[in-house]
Amino acid sequence: MIIGTVVNASGLAQARLMANSVKRQMPFAKVLVCLVEETQAGTLPDVDWIFTAREISAYLGFEDFDNYIFKFNSLQCGTAMKGRLLTYLLEAFPGEEHIVYLDPEMYVFKPFNEIEQMLSYYDVVLTPHHLEPSDAWDCSREIGTLQDGTFHSGLVAVKNSQEGRNFAKWWMTIIAGDFGGQPNGIFTDQPYLNFVPAFFNAGVLRHPGYNLAFWNLHENGRKLYWSGDGYCLTHYVSLHCVNFSNFLGLLDSCIDTYVPHDGAFRQLWSEYKQNLDWLYLEHPALPWAYDYFYSGEKIADETKLRYREAKINRSIEGNPFYLSNHSDF
Numbered sequence: 001m002i003i004g005t006v007v008n009a010s011g012l013a014q015a016r017l018m019a020n021s022v023k024r025q026m027p028f029a030k031v032l033v034c035l036v037e038e039t040q041a042g043t044l045p046d047v048d049w050i051f052t053a054r055e056i057s058a059y060l061g062f063e064d065f066d067n068y069i070f071k072f073n074s075l076q077c078g079t080a081m082k083g084r085l086l087t088y089l090l091e092a093f094p095g096e097e098h099i100v101y102l103d104p105e106m107y108v109f110k111p112f113n114e115i116e117q118m119l120s121y122y123d124v125v126l127t128p129h130h131l132e133p134s135d136a137w138d139c140s141r142e143i144g145t146l147q148d149g150t151f152h153s154g155l156v157a158v159k160n161s162q163e164g165r166n167f168a169k170w171w172m173t174i175i176a177g178d179f180g181g182q183p184n185g186i187f188t189d190q191p192y193l194n195f196v197p198a199f200f201n202a203g204v205l206r207h208p209g210y211n212l213a214f215w216n217l218h219e220n221g222r223k224l225y226w227s228g229d230g231y232c233l234t235h236y237v238s239l240h241c242v243n244f245s246n247f248l249g250l251l252d253s254c255i256d257t258y259v260p261h262d263g264a265f266r267q268l269w270s271e272y273k274q275n276l277d278w279l280y281l282e283h284p285a286l287p288w289a290y291d292y293f294y295s296g297e298k299i300a301d302e303t304k305l306r307y308r309e310a311k312i313n314r315s316i317e318g319n320p321f322y323l324s325n326h327s328d329f
Helices: 009-025 053-059 065-069 074-092 113-118 140-148 162-174 191-199 247-258 264-282 301-313
Strands: 002-007 030-035 049-052 098-102 106-108 124-128 151-159 202-204 231-233 241-243
Touching: 002 009, 002 074, 009 030, 009 106, 009 264, 030 053, 030 074, 049 053, 053 065, 053 074, 065 074, 074 098, 074 151, 074 162, 098 113, 124 162, 124 191, 151 162, 151 191, 151 241, 162 191, 191 202, 247 264
Parallel strands: 002 030, 002 098, 030 049, 124 202
Antiparallel strands: 098 151, 106 241, 124 151
């Protein structure tokens, strides 16, 4: 099994924690980091390979990397490269039967046995954001999930089969944003996963121990406990991985709302943050290389949107990083 993830330089601390957790629980798994920066990061503990997004794109035959990455902001670098990374891993490692994409904020507590079992029947395995419906009088959570995507793109498993490769290439193409009407928001790769069970031989992993995160802490089947020899969920269901994304402070907010003051998840989150703070000393937050023109001018989000719309309607020649926010497209 190969575990792949995508980060910019500011996400290397999270990627190291994720890789360490993978190696402790699945020592024979390999970890590959796709770094969306101009320069390499050298070697990292517990990481088997590091390649830049440009290198991976070149391997796949894409020579338009500057025009491609210019359309995305730093929060979307994972969105930009997930499909390309999966396609690369399936092609570059034909001897590896199972490929898993994990967000760098993931932390692994148990081997992915259920995923490997499902990949013996399915070519793609998806994990839903929610496993329990909301109260009948309140469908706001479902409405929000329909907009953001029913399945979480932070954990996607693929078999190295023709069907698996077809899925990866389809996802890579559709999240490129080279067409009108792309979903709004930051994580524009997720809504397309809604179609995967219809388009491909895909299975849905309904195990509550995968993808524990701020968006499902409220669910009755995902209450976290310490059982004496490890963490488990309601009815002693094993905990396999947690997504420690604290996007917009939502994890802190949901902990305050749904987790008791002496709850196990608070302790787990505190330990993770302490380890992360230590690694931030080695990997501090840095400006993203692709957030700036070559002149040093910061690229405005509005400029990226204008460029994306212009690329949809006509061909634009040349490297956009030589331009400025005042350029006409």
